Amino acid sequence: MPQSTVVAIAMLLMIAAIAESKSTIEPCANSDSCNALVGYTLYADLKVSEVAALFQIDPIALLTANSIDISYADVENHILPSQLFVKIPIICSCVDGIRKSVSTRYKTRPSDTLGSIADTVYGGLVSGEQIREANGNLVTDPSVLDVGMSLVVPLPCTCFNSSDNFLPAVYLSYVVREMDSLAGIASRYYTTVTDLMNVNAMGSVAVKAGDIISVPLPACASNFPRYASDFALLVPNGSYAITASHCVQCSCGPGNLNLYCTPASLAVSCSSMQCKNSNLMLGNVTAQPSSAGCNVTTCSYGGFVNGTIATTLSNFLQPRCPGEHQFPPLIAPPTTVTRDSMFAPAPAPSLSDGAGSKTPKSSFMPSSGSLPGISPANGPIGSTSDATSLVNPLSSFPTLAFLLLLLKLALLTAS
Template sequence: MPSSSTLAISLSFFLINIVAIAESKSTIEPCANSDSCNSLVGYTLYTDLKVSEVAALFQIDPIALLTSNSIDISYADVENHILPSQLFLKIPIICSCVDGIRKSVATRYKTRPSDTLASIADSVYGGLVSGDQIREANGNLVTDPTVLDVGMNLVVPLPCTCFNSSDNFLPAVYLSYVVREMDSLAGIAARFYTTVTDLMNVNAMGSVAVKAGDIISVPLPACASNFPRHASDFALLVPNGSYAITASHCVQCSCGPGNLNLYCTPASLAVSCSSMQCRNSNLMLGNVTAQPSSAGCNVTTCSYGGFVNSTILTTLSNFLQPRCPGEHQFPPLIAPPTTVTRDSMFAPAPAPSLSDGAGPKTPKSSFMPSSGSLPGFSPANGPIGSASDATNLVNPLSSFPTLAFLLLLLKLVLLTAL
């Protein structure tokens, strides 16, 4: 039978291992100003939810949720479409500078019966936040994390990074991704079309080791806008392979495939919108004309210039290029998902698919296609993302009462050994 001292040492190592398991890391970007950026969080549905319910969880526009995931918004009553459990979505959020670090605090959650901070953090928000972080963000509002009054309006701080909206000097949108059990850094890099080196630089990682519950920042190449500062959609960034809705649902902008030039057209939902015709021409937003000549091809385009004072700005441009542009290629759209296959359950995004095998589906709007026409400090060369310890609520042993009990048990064993 082992001695009390041996038992105490063994229990000590056991507790150290528990604490190590309970720790998870997330990338923290220090900041010193009040600016904000477009950002994304990766979210896996914990149950079947309507599009509008997912949007309400994150306080975002349901249509913005759909376009960020290249889901066709032209389907009837699409906001009430039921999305299947375990579907992975990219959630667009605004990343602000709060108390010297980047985070989003625009999301609020109204508590329901049987909610605890742990269940809200782990189940409802999929590990994007910890119970301790929710408690800290709400000050004296929460006195007992295991007993919450029904109807409490809690701030839920979500992780996000900006890094000047660039990666290796090219426009980028950063996705906060919760590492799953089966993930490796190489696998994450492959899924999001980046490199292990870039992920390590962005997240200030000393090794390729990741574990479930870690939250890492993933740079996604993006198309950058060049709108005036006074535009309501100033600094709009659209990740490659997706869409964004703007100008009060009147304009839809897309990025890729094949290039990183922002391309905007009238949205399929456009109803009561200001004029989208370019001045001194008969061209509408997104229209292009091409006239071959002996010197090349004269191309005229009507492009989007931002949304200012409820007015859609358009810009008419003429330029000569070597050859005439072909038909513009849009990122493939998918139908609103109804199932999640086993292989794609933990994929980082619903994979774009071809529509009925007939090629990429394009948004339903009236325009003439065109070929389309990238600020700052590179994360790979400099953003110092710091690894912070945050409770991993996926592990039941990470809860405070359990650790407190085990520490008390260790103290008793040590006293017995003496």
């Protein structure tokens, strides 16, 4: 074979390697974990419970993460439309020196291949080769899978100390689409191109379909004790989280980034949510004007400890009395796909007291004579991550292996 042909094949190999999709990887060295999100586009019409089962998460947690009203009857069986974009709440762990989520398992069905599971079912969040590596010797042929196999599906995620520019943040792993640009992604998620480039260690603004980038979302942080089961709870701005065995619902925004928790409306058996030495219930606030300002008393959530809902009664004086608390807007369970629902951006904090919903259907109505107000459960300010964000190629070994074989044959022929 002519030397020029060998050179051409080598160049094709280099181009293929460069063209592979990239994903932001965060190295780690300890066993801690964090709250994270992955962006997922439904490949078919699926019930809420089906989507939750794909990722082994609580259906109610899926709904609250996307600000979908959980007060609708039989909402877990609501059918979500194909191509709907949703944010999936996951736990991001440190595995083999990098951040990833390994709690998702998939049971194979007839006609499944590793490629179809990765590209279709999980929407490009993982590659077939990554699934193969995560399951060791369980998979011998990626194109022939036994029905009923339980496969670990490693999902991308990052923590970066749960902070962005020293403020609390939750990181969303976002799969870039054909129509996306870095500026467009930054605009949708209320951040800047510079911030995205810094987070993802990017040398240019170029992105292409299939790349997975980390998007920081402003969040409300908790200050629950370390021994609480929901320690380090983070709620992205403009959304909700369910905790304490479905008894407590916490929200973030839109007027500020202070975590605000109230009893959830779900019909479950819960421990007492009344603050000690008070007739105030969780989420209640009383305000008494005085010549010195406004005396405010709050009953706030202190974490879920040994099956008990901890509450904290606080009294403080502030210059003026708080207005009625504004909740993030809730949406009805989606039945159609619109541009907004395809991208589901996290709303930015609003400076207006008139933004947001005053009382979501799923929230607790305070008792007569009390006002909903701001929870004092302000989260600690985060710190920047010491880890380096690396944009590395995702595995696509079948293509590269084929080109390597061609190169080897070409070199043998040339010699």
